[in-house]
Amino acid sequence: MTSSRESHHAPRSVAAHAAAVEELLRPVVDRLSGHPETVPLSAARGRVLAESVTAPLDLPPFDNSQMDGYAARSVDLPGTLRVGATIAAGHSDAALAPEPSPGTAAPIMTGAMLPAWADAVVPVEAAVPSRFLDEGEEISLPAAPAGQFVRTRGSDVALGSGALEAGTVLGPSQIALLAALGVARVSVRPLLRVALLSTGDELVPVGEPLPTGRIHDSNGPMLTAALREAGAGVVQAHTQEDSPQGFRDALARLDGVDLVISTGGVSQGAFEVVKQGLSEGVDFVSVAMQPGGPQALGTVRIAGADVPFLGFPGNPVSSLVSFEMFLRPLLAGTRPRIALRLEGAADKPAGKHQVRRGRLNGDRVTLVGGPGSHLLHALAHSDCLVHLPVGLGHAPDGTEVEVWVL
Numbered sequence: 001m002t003s004s005r006e007s008h009h010a011p012r013s014v015a016a017h018a019a020a021v022e023e024l025l026r027p028v029v030d031r032l033s034g035h036p037e038t039v040p041l042s043a044a045r046g047r048v049l050a051e052s053v054t055a056p057l058d059l060p061p062f063d064n065s066q067m068d069g070y071a072a073r074s075v076d077l078p079g080t081l082r083v084g085a086t087i088a089a090g091h092s093d094a095a096l097a098p099e100p101s102p103g104t105a106a107p108i109m110t111g112a113m114l115p116a117w118a119d120a121v122v123p124v125e126a127a128v129p130s131r132f133l134d135e136g137e138e139i140s141l142p143a144a145p146a147g148q149f150v151r152t153r154g155s156d157v158a159l160g161s162g163a164l165e166a167g168t169v170l171g172p173s174q175i176a177l178l179a180a181l182g183v184a185r186v187s188v189r190p191l192l193r194v195a196l197l198s199t200g201d202e203l204v205p206v207g208e209p210l211p212t213g214r215i216h217d218s219n220g221p222m223l224t225a226a227l228r229e230a231g232a233g234v235v236q237a238h239t240q241e242d243s244p245q246g247f248r249d250a251l252a253r254l255d256g257v258d259l260v261i262s263t264g265g266v267s268q269g270a271f272e273v274v275k276q277g278l279s280e281g282v283d284f285v286s287v288a289m290q291p292g293g294p295q296a297l298g299t300v301r302i303a304g305a306d307v308p309f310l311g312f313p314g315n316p317v318s319s320l321v322s323f324e325m326f327l328r329p330l331l332a333g334t335r336p337r338i339a340l341r342l343e344g345a346a347d348k349p350a351g352k353h354q355v356r357r358g359r360l361n362g363d364r365v366t367l368v369g370g371p372g373s374h375l376l377h378a379l380a381h382s383d384c385l386v387h388l389p390v391g392l393g394h395a396p397d398g399t400e401v402e403v404w405v406l
Protein backbone atom coordinates (compact mmCIF):
# COMPACT_ATOMS: atom_id res chain seq x y z
CA MET A 1 0.00 0.00 0.00
CA THR A 2 2.98 2.31 0.33
CA SER A 3 3.54 4.63 -2.59
CA SER A 4 6.82 4.27 -4.41
CA ARG A 5 7.11 8.05 -4.19
CA GLU A 6 7.31 8.08 -0.42
CA SER A 7 10.53 9.53 0.92
CA HIS A 8 12.57 7.19 3.07
CA HIS A 9 15.21 9.86 3.58
CA ALA A 10 15.78 11.84 6.73
CA PRO A 11 13.07 14.46 7.25
CA ARG A 12 13.65 17.58 5.21
CA SER A 13 13.98 20.94 6.89
CA VAL A 14 11.18 23.51 7.02
CA ALA A 15 13.28 25.82 4.82
CA ALA A 16 13.84 23.09 2.22
CA HIS A 17 10.13 22.28 2.05
CA ALA A 18 9.18 25.96 1.88
CA ALA A 19 11.59 26.32 -1.06
CA ALA A 20 10.04 23.28 -2.79
CA VAL A 21 6.51 24.69 -2.38
CA GLU A 22 7.71 28.07 -3.68
CA GLU A 23 9.30 26.42 -6.72
CA LEU A 24 6.03 24.62 -7.42
CA LEU A 25 3.79 27.64 -7.03
CA ARG A 26 5.91 30.63 -8.07
CA PRO A 27 5.00 30.26 -11.77
CA VAL A 28 1.28 30.23 -10.91
CA VAL A 29 1.53 33.30 -8.67
CA ASP A 30 3.66 35.13 -11.26
CA ARG A 31 1.20 34.23 -14.03
CA LEU A 32 -1.63 35.76 -12.00
CA SER A 33 0.40 38.90 -11.29
CA GLY A 34 0.93 39.32 -15.03
CA HIS A 35 -2.82 39.49 -15.78
CA PRO A 36 -4.25 42.06 -13.38
CA GLU A 37 -7.92 42.95 -13.39
CA THR A 38 -9.58 46.14 -12.23
CA VAL A 39 -12.28 46.05 -9.59
CA PRO A 40 -14.26 48.80 -7.86
CA LEU A 41 -13.04 49.56 -4.34
CA SER A 42 -16.32 48.19 -2.96
CA ALA A 43 -15.35 44.73 -4.29
CA ALA A 44 -11.67 44.89 -3.37
CA ARG A 45 -11.77 43.39 0.13
CA GLY A 46 -9.53 40.31 0.35
CA ARG A 47 -8.02 40.88 -3.09
CA VAL A 48 -4.28 41.18 -3.69
CA LEU A 49 -2.98 44.45 -5.11
CA ALA A 50 -1.39 43.82 -8.51
CA GLU A 51 0.45 47.12 -8.80
CA SER A 52 1.87 49.46 -6.21
CA VAL A 53 -0.24 52.56 -5.62
CA THR A 54 1.40 56.01 -5.53
CA ALA A 55 -0.50 58.65 -3.59
CA PRO A 56 -2.38 60.83 -6.10
CA LEU A 57 -2.87 63.50 -3.45
CA ASP A 58 -1.61 64.59 -0.06
CA LEU A 59 -3.23 63.17 3.06
CA PRO A 60 -4.46 65.20 4.80
CA PRO A 61 -5.11 67.25 1.63
CA PHE A 62 -4.87 70.54 3.62
CA ASP A 63 -3.71 71.69 7.05
CA ASN A 64 -6.61 71.11 9.43
CA SER A 65 -7.55 71.15 13.08
CA GLN A 66 -7.27 68.10 15.32
CA MET A 67 -9.60 69.64 17.91
CA ASP A 68 -12.74 71.69 18.28
CA GLY A 69 -11.26 74.95 19.51
CA TYR A 70 -9.77 78.26 18.48
CA ALA A 71 -7.31 78.76 15.62
CA ALA A 72 -4.72 81.41 16.52
CA ARG A 73 -1.20 82.67 15.86
CA SER A 74 1.11 81.12 18.47
CA VAL A 75 2.94 84.48 18.80
CA ASP A 76 -0.32 86.06 20.08
CA LEU A 77 -0.55 83.49 22.90
CA PRO A 78 -1.19 83.61 25.78
CA GLY A 79 -3.57 86.50 25.36
CA THR A 80 -7.05 87.89 25.15
CA LEU A 81 -8.03 87.87 21.50
CA ARG A 82 -10.85 89.11 19.34
CA VAL A 83 -13.06 86.25 18.06
CA GLY A 84 -13.13 85.92 14.26
CA ALA A 85 -15.47 84.13 11.87
CA THR A 86 -16.22 80.46 12.67
CA ILE A 87 -14.56 77.80 10.47
CA ALA A 88 -16.60 74.59 10.03
CA ALA A 89 -15.42 71.28 8.55
CA GLY A 90 -16.14 71.07 4.83
CA HIS A 91 -16.47 74.85 4.42
CA SER A 92 -13.33 76.58 3.20
CA ASP A 93 -14.70 80.15 2.81
CA ALA A 94 -13.89 81.31 6.33
CA ALA A 95 -10.43 79.67 6.23
CA LEU A 96 -9.61 81.31 2.89
CA ALA A 97 -10.96 84.76 3.87
CA PRO A 98 -8.47 87.67 3.97
CA GLU A 99 -6.07 87.56 6.91
CA PRO A 100 -7.57 89.27 10.00
CA SER A 101 -5.59 91.70 12.13
CA PRO A 102 -3.17 90.20 14.68
CA GLY A 103 -4.81 89.31 17.94
CA THR A 104 -7.63 87.32 16.31
CA ALA A 105 -8.74 83.77 17.23
CA ALA A 106 -11.25 81.93 15.03
CA PRO A 107 -13.55 79.17 16.33
CA ILE A 108 -12.55 76.06 14.36
CA MET A 109 -14.03 72.54 14.32
CA THR A 110 -12.19 69.19 14.13
CA GLY A 111 -11.23 68.50 10.51
CA ALA A 112 -11.87 72.11 9.39
CA MET A 113 -9.28 73.83 7.20
CA LEU A 114 -6.71 75.82 9.18
CA PRO A 115 -6.44 79.38 7.83
CA ALA A 116 -2.98 80.25 6.49
CA TRP A 117 -2.61 83.02 9.10
CA ALA A 118 -2.99 80.57 12.07
CA ASP A 119 -0.41 78.04 13.22
CA ALA A 120 -1.95 76.56 16.38
CA VAL A 121 -5.26 75.36 17.79
CA VAL A 122 -6.35 75.74 21.42
CA PRO A 123 -9.05 73.22 22.44
CA VAL A 124 -12.28 74.94 23.43
CA GLU A 125 -12.08 73.45 26.95
CA ALA A 126 -8.82 75.38 27.53
CA ALA A 127 -10.38 78.74 26.53
CA VAL A 128 -11.85 81.23 29.01
CA PRO A 129 -14.79 81.11 28.79
CA SER A 130 -14.68 77.46 27.59
CA ARG A 131 -17.20 77.83 24.80
CA PHE A 132 -17.55 79.25 21.33
CA LEU A 133 -18.19 83.01 21.34
CA ASP A 134 -19.65 85.14 18.58
CA GLU A 135 -17.54 87.11 16.16
CA GLY A 136 -16.25 90.33 17.73
CA GLU A 137 -16.35 89.10 21.34
CA GLU A 138 -13.17 88.50 23.38
CA ILE A 139 -11.68 85.17 24.40
CA SER A 140 -8.68 84.38 26.62
CA LEU A 141 -6.39 81.61 25.42
CA PRO A 142 -3.36 79.98 27.08
CA ALA A 143 0.08 79.66 25.49
CA ALA A 144 0.38 77.14 22.65
CA PRO A 145 3.43 76.18 20.59
CA ALA A 146 3.30 76.52 16.80
CA GLY A 147 1.79 73.37 15.33
CA GLN A 148 -0.30 72.45 18.38
CA PHE A 149 -3.28 70.30 17.30
CA VAL A 150 -2.57 71.00 13.63
CA ARG A 151 -2.67 68.06 11.18
CA THR A 152 -0.43 69.28 8.40
CA ARG A 153 -0.97 68.66 4.73
CA GLY A 154 0.74 65.47 3.52
CA SER A 155 1.83 64.44 7.03
CA ASP A 156 0.06 61.04 6.73
CA VAL A 157 1.12 60.34 3.15
CA ALA A 158 2.60 62.84 0.70
CA LEU A 159 1.52 63.28 -2.92
CA GLY A 160 3.70 61.06 -5.14
CA SER A 161 5.00 58.84 -2.37
CA GLY A 162 4.30 55.10 -2.01
CA ALA A 163 0.87 54.38 -0.54
CA LEU A 164 0.61 50.56 -0.86
CA GLU A 165 2.93 47.93 -2.32
CA ALA A 166 1.99 45.34 -4.93
CA GLY A 167 1.17 42.05 -3.21
CA THR A 168 -0.71 43.67 -0.32
CA VAL A 169 -3.94 41.93 0.65
CA LEU A 170 -6.63 44.60 0.81
CA GLY A 171 -8.37 44.66 4.18
CA PRO A 172 -10.46 47.39 5.83
CA SER A 173 -7.46 49.63 6.62
CA GLN A 174 -5.98 49.46 3.13
CA ILE A 175 -9.41 50.11 1.62
CA ALA A 176 -9.81 53.14 3.89
CA LEU A 177 -6.46 54.52 2.68
CA LEU A 178 -7.40 54.00 -0.99
CA ALA A 179 -10.80 55.64 -0.41
CA ALA A 180 -9.16 58.62 1.30
CA LEU A 181 -6.81 58.92 -1.68
CA GLY A 182 -9.78 58.92 -4.05
CA VAL A 183 -8.77 55.62 -5.71
CA ALA A 184 -12.16 54.29 -6.84
CA ARG A 185 -10.90 51.32 -8.88
CA VAL A 186 -7.93 49.11 -8.07
CA SER A 187 -5.77 46.78 -10.07
CA VAL A 188 -5.76 43.35 -8.37
CA ARG A 189 -4.41 39.91 -9.20
CA PRO A 190 -6.96 37.49 -10.57
CA LEU A 191 -8.09 35.16 -7.79
CA LEU A 192 -6.01 32.00 -7.44
CA ARG A 193 -8.65 29.30 -8.03
CA VAL A 194 -8.24 26.66 -5.35
CA ALA A 195 -10.05 23.33 -4.98
CA LEU A 196 -10.09 21.87 -1.47
CA LEU A 197 -10.63 18.17 -0.84
CA SER A 198 -11.03 17.15 2.81
CA THR A 199 -10.40 13.42 2.81
CA GLY A 200 -11.59 10.87 5.35
CA ASP A 201 -14.47 8.40 5.77
CA GLU A 202 -15.04 9.92 9.21
CA LEU A 203 -15.92 13.36 7.84
CA VAL A 204 -19.41 14.82 7.89
CA PRO A 205 -20.03 18.29 6.41
CA VAL A 206 -20.98 20.90 9.01
CA GLY A 207 -24.77 21.18 9.27
CA GLU A 208 -25.37 17.45 8.95
CA PRO A 209 -26.09 15.20 11.95
CA LEU A 210 -23.08 13.42 13.43
CA PRO A 211 -23.35 9.60 13.54
CA THR A 212 -21.31 7.71 16.15
CA GLY A 213 -17.62 7.52 15.26
CA ARG A 214 -17.75 10.39 12.81
CA ILE A 215 -16.54 14.01 13.09
CA HIS A 216 -17.39 17.22 11.31
CA ASP A 217 -15.07 18.45 8.58
CA SER A 218 -13.35 21.46 10.13
CA ASN A 219 -10.41 21.61 7.70
CA GLY A 220 -12.63 22.58 4.76
CA PRO A 221 -14.22 25.65 6.41
CA MET A 222 -10.90 26.56 8.10
CA LEU A 223 -8.78 26.49 4.94
CA THR A 224 -11.54 28.16 2.90
CA ALA A 225 -11.45 31.06 5.36
CA ALA A 226 -7.65 31.12 5.48
CA LEU A 227 -7.34 31.10 1.69
CA ARG A 228 -9.93 33.84 1.26
CA GLU A 229 -8.21 35.96 3.88
CA ALA A 230 -4.97 35.53 1.93
CA GLY A 231 -6.60 36.78 -1.27
CA ALA A 232 -7.26 33.40 -2.94
CA GLY A 233 -10.58 32.13 -4.25
CA VAL A 234 -11.92 28.74 -3.20
CA VAL A 235 -13.88 27.43 -6.17
CA GLN A 236 -14.72 24.05 -4.67
CA ALA A 237 -14.53 22.58 -1.18
CA HIS A 238 -15.93 19.21 -0.30
CA THR A 239 -15.34 16.08 1.70
CA GLN A 240 -13.97 12.99 0.02
CA GLU A 241 -14.28 9.41 1.24
CA ASP A 242 -11.24 7.16 1.71
CA SER A 243 -11.45 5.58 -1.73
CA PRO A 244 -8.38 6.02 -3.96
CA GLN A 245 -10.52 5.69 -7.08
CA GLY A 246 -13.08 8.09 -5.64
CA PHE A 247 -10.27 10.57 -4.97
CA ARG A 248 -8.99 10.24 -8.55
CA ASP A 249 -12.54 10.67 -9.87
CA ALA A 250 -12.97 13.81 -7.77
CA LEU A 251 -9.75 15.24 -9.25
CA ALA A 252 -10.90 14.36 -12.76
CA ARG A 253 -14.15 16.28 -12.23
CA LEU A 254 -12.30 19.50 -11.34
CA ASP A 255 -12.12 22.22 -13.92
CA GLY A 256 -10.66 25.73 -14.05
CA VAL A 257 -8.46 25.23 -11.03
CA ASP A 258 -4.96 26.68 -10.38
CA LEU A 259 -4.18 24.68 -7.23
CA VAL A 260 -5.57 21.57 -5.54
CA ILE A 261 -5.18 21.17 -1.78
CA SER A 262 -6.16 18.01 0.04
CA THR A 263 -6.12 17.35 3.75
CA GLY A 264 -5.56 13.94 5.34
CA GLY A 265 -4.49 10.64 3.88
CA VAL A 266 -0.76 11.27 3.74
CA SER A 267 0.71 9.40 6.71
CA GLN A 268 1.23 5.75 7.68
CA GLY A 269 -2.31 4.36 8.06
CA ALA A 270 -3.97 1.53 6.15
CA PHE A 271 -6.35 3.93 4.38
CA GLU A 272 -4.19 6.79 3.17
CA VAL A 273 -6.35 7.86 0.27
CA VAL A 274 -4.12 10.62 -1.09
CA LYS A 275 -1.03 8.44 -1.04
CA GLN A 276 -2.83 5.51 -2.58
CA GLY A 277 -4.81 7.56 -5.06
CA LEU A 278 -1.89 9.42 -6.61
CA SER A 279 0.55 7.11 -8.31
CA GLU A 280 2.73 9.67 -10.05
CA GLY A 281 3.60 13.34 -10.02
CA VAL A 282 3.33 13.75 -6.26
CA ASP A 283 6.06 13.33 -3.63
CA PHE A 284 5.25 12.28 -0.08
CA VAL A 285 7.79 13.75 2.28
CA SER A 286 8.44 14.10 5.95
CA VAL A 287 9.25 17.60 7.19
CA ALA A 288 11.09 18.06 10.48
CA MET A 289 8.21 20.10 11.82
CA GLN A 290 5.51 19.54 14.41
CA PRO A 291 2.66 19.74 13.67
CA GLY A 292 2.59 19.30 9.93
CA GLY A 293 5.24 16.58 9.55
CA PRO A 294 3.76 14.51 6.71
CA GLN A 295 3.39 16.54 3.51
CA ALA A 296 2.67 15.86 -0.14
CA LEU A 297 3.45 18.10 -3.09
CA GLY A 298 3.59 17.82 -6.84
CA THR A 299 1.17 18.05 -9.73
CA VAL A 300 -2.03 16.27 -10.67
CA ARG A 301 -3.32 15.84 -14.19
CA ILE A 302 -6.60 17.69 -14.74
CA ALA A 303 -8.13 18.12 -18.19
CA GLY A 304 -4.77 17.43 -19.82
CA ALA A 305 -2.83 19.92 -17.72
CA ASP A 306 -0.47 19.51 -14.76
CA VAL A 307 -2.04 21.39 -11.87
CA PRO A 308 -0.02 22.08 -8.68
CA PHE A 309 -1.07 19.94 -5.75
CA LEU A 310 -0.42 20.24 -2.00
CA GLY A 311 -1.41 17.48 0.41
CA PHE A 312 -1.62 18.78 3.98
CA PRO A 313 -1.91 16.40 6.94
CA GLY A 314 -5.41 15.77 8.27
CA ASN A 315 -5.14 17.04 11.82
CA PRO A 316 -6.70 20.52 11.75
CA VAL A 317 -3.86 22.34 13.50
CA SER A 318 -1.37 20.54 11.23
CA SER A 319 -3.33 21.72 8.20
CA LEU A 320 -3.47 25.35 9.29
CA VAL A 321 0.19 25.39 10.34
CA SER A 322 1.10 23.89 6.93
CA PHE A 323 -0.86 26.68 5.26
CA GLU A 324 0.79 29.37 7.40
CA MET A 325 4.29 27.99 6.92
CA PHE A 326 4.31 27.08 3.24
CA LEU A 327 1.44 28.67 1.33
CA ARG A 328 0.36 31.91 2.95
CA PRO A 329 3.77 33.61 2.52
CA LEU A 330 3.49 33.09 -1.25
CA LEU A 331 -0.07 34.41 -1.44
CA ALA A 332 -0.11 37.24 1.06
CA GLY A 333 3.42 37.78 2.35
CA THR A 334 4.86 37.01 5.74
CA ARG A 335 3.04 37.54 9.01
CA PRO A 336 4.48 40.17 11.35
CA ARG A 337 7.36 38.45 13.19
CA ILE A 338 8.54 39.55 16.62
CA ALA A 339 10.90 38.21 19.28
CA LEU A 340 9.29 37.66 22.70
CA ARG A 341 10.17 35.79 25.88
CA LEU A 342 8.34 32.59 26.68
CA GLU A 343 6.08 32.66 29.75
CA GLY A 344 6.77 29.30 31.43
CA ALA A 345 8.88 26.43 30.16
CA ALA A 346 8.26 24.06 27.23
CA ASP A 347 9.68 20.72 26.15
CA LYS A 348 9.79 19.45 22.61
CA PRO A 349 11.61 16.99 20.35
CA ALA A 350 14.97 18.65 19.66
CA GLY A 351 15.07 17.37 16.09
CA LYS A 352 11.88 19.15 15.00
CA HIS A 353 10.83 22.73 14.43
CA GLN A 354 7.79 23.01 16.66
CA VAL A 355 5.04 25.51 16.01
CA ARG A 356 2.94 26.13 19.14
CA ARG A 357 -0.13 28.26 19.52
CA GLY A 358 0.20 31.26 21.81
CA ARG A 359 -1.25 34.46 23.20
CA LEU A 360 0.61 37.74 23.21
CA ASN A 361 1.12 38.85 26.78
CA GLY A 362 2.96 42.18 26.95
CA ASP A 363 6.63 41.54 26.24
CA ARG A 364 6.03 37.79 26.73
CA VAL A 365 4.11 35.07 24.96
CA THR A 366 2.05 32.40 26.72
CA LEU A 367 1.51 29.00 25.11
CA VAL A 368 -2.15 28.03 24.69
CA GLY A 369 -2.91 24.31 24.98
CA GLY A 370 -0.43 21.52 24.39
CA PRO A 371 1.39 20.50 21.23
CA GLY A 372 -1.47 18.16 20.10
CA SER A 373 -2.54 18.90 16.54
CA HIS A 374 -6.24 18.18 17.24
CA LEU A 375 -6.62 21.04 19.77
CA LEU A 376 -9.03 23.37 17.99
CA HIS A 377 -10.30 25.18 21.08
CA ALA A 378 -6.76 26.25 21.97
CA LEU A 379 -6.14 27.26 18.35
CA ALA A 380 -9.29 29.39 18.36
CA HIS A 381 -8.11 31.17 21.51
CA SER A 382 -4.62 31.92 20.24
CA ASP A 383 -3.47 35.05 18.44
CA CYS A 384 0.01 34.01 17.38
CA LEU A 385 2.24 31.09 16.40
CA VAL A 386 5.29 30.43 18.56
CA HIS A 387 8.34 28.94 16.85
CA LEU A 388 10.58 26.60 18.84
CA PRO A 389 13.49 25.81 16.54
CA VAL A 390 15.39 22.63 15.73
CA GLY A 391 18.13 22.06 18.29
CA LEU A 392 16.04 23.28 21.20
CA GLY A 393 14.77 20.45 23.44
CA HIS A 394 13.94 22.20 26.68
CA ALA A 395 12.95 25.86 26.54
CA PRO A 396 13.18 27.35 30.04
CA ASP A 397 10.93 30.18 31.21
CA GLY A 398 12.08 33.41 29.53
CA THR A 399 13.57 31.80 26.41
CA GLU A 400 13.48 34.28 23.52
CA VAL A 401 11.32 32.87 20.71
CA GLU A 402 10.14 34.01 17.29
CA VAL A 403 6.42 34.78 17.25
CA TRP A 404 4.23 35.23 14.18
CA VAL A 405 1.28 37.48 14.88
CA LEU A 406 -1.94 36.16 13.32
Ligand SMILES: Nc1nc2c(c(=O)[nH]1)N[C@H]1C(S)=C(S)[C@@H](COP(=O)(O)OP(=O)(O)OC[C@H]3O[C@@H](n4cnc5c(N)ncnc54)[C@H](O)[C@@H]3O)O[C@H]1N2
Residues within 6 Å of the ligand: 198, 199, 200, 202, 203, 215, 216, 217, 218, 219, 220, 263, 264, 265, 266, 267, 268, 269, 272, 291, 292, 293, 294, 312, 313, 314, 315, 316, 318, 373
Ligand atom coordinates in the same frame (compact mmCIF):
# COMPACT_ATOMS: atom_id res chain seq x y z
N1 LIG B 1 2.09 5.46 12.57
C1 LIG B 1 2.04 6.77 12.38
N2 LIG B 1 0.88 7.39 12.52
C2 LIG B 1 0.81 8.73 12.34
C3 LIG B 1 1.96 9.43 12.01
C4 LIG B 1 3.17 8.74 11.84
O1 LIG B 1 4.23 9.32 11.54
N3 LIG B 1 3.16 7.40 12.01
N4 LIG B 1 1.89 10.79 11.87
C5 LIG B 1 0.85 11.43 12.63
C6 LIG B 1 0.78 12.81 12.27
S1 LIG B 1 2.00 13.78 12.88
C7 LIG B 1 -0.23 13.33 11.57
S2 LIG B 1 -0.30 15.00 11.32
C8 LIG B 1 -1.29 12.54 11.05
C9 LIG B 1 -1.47 12.87 9.57
O2 LIG B 1 -2.29 11.94 9.03
P1 LIG B 1 -3.04 12.08 7.68
O3 LIG B 1 -2.64 13.29 6.95
O4 LIG B 1 -2.94 10.83 6.99
O5 LIG B 1 -4.51 12.41 8.16
P2 LIG B 1 -5.64 11.42 8.63
O6 LIG B 1 -5.04 10.19 9.18
O7 LIG B 1 -6.61 11.34 7.55
O8 LIG B 1 -6.25 12.27 9.80
C10 LIG B 1 -5.50 12.64 10.92
C11 LIG B 1 -6.44 13.19 11.99
O9 LIG B 1 -7.07 14.35 11.54
C12 LIG B 1 -8.48 14.21 11.54
N5 LIG B 1 -9.01 14.88 10.35
C13 LIG B 1 -8.72 14.54 9.08
N6 LIG B 1 -9.37 15.35 8.24
C14 LIG B 1 -10.09 16.21 8.99
C15 LIG B 1 -10.97 17.27 8.68
N7 LIG B 1 -11.24 17.61 7.40
N8 LIG B 1 -11.55 17.93 9.68
C16 LIG B 1 -11.28 17.59 10.98
N9 LIG B 1 -10.43 16.60 11.33
C17 LIG B 1 -9.86 15.91 10.34
C18 LIG B 1 -8.70 12.72 11.46
O10 LIG B 1 -9.96 12.34 11.91
C19 LIG B 1 -7.56 12.21 12.31
O11 LIG B 1 -7.88 12.32 13.69
O12 LIG B 1 -1.01 11.15 11.18
C20 LIG B 1 -0.51 10.78 12.44
N10 LIG B 1 -0.39 9.38 12.49
Ligand code: MOO
Residues within 6 Å of the ligand: 289, 290, 291, 292, 293, 294, 313, 315, 318, 373
Ligand atom coordinates in the same frame (compact mmCIF):
# COMPACT_ATOMS: atom_id res chain seq x y z
O1 MOO C 1 2.87 16.43 12.31
MO1 MOO C 1 1.35 15.99 12.87
O2 MOO C 1 1.02 17.23 11.79
O3 MOO C 1 2.09 16.49 14.40
O4 MOO C 1 0.16 16.47 13.86
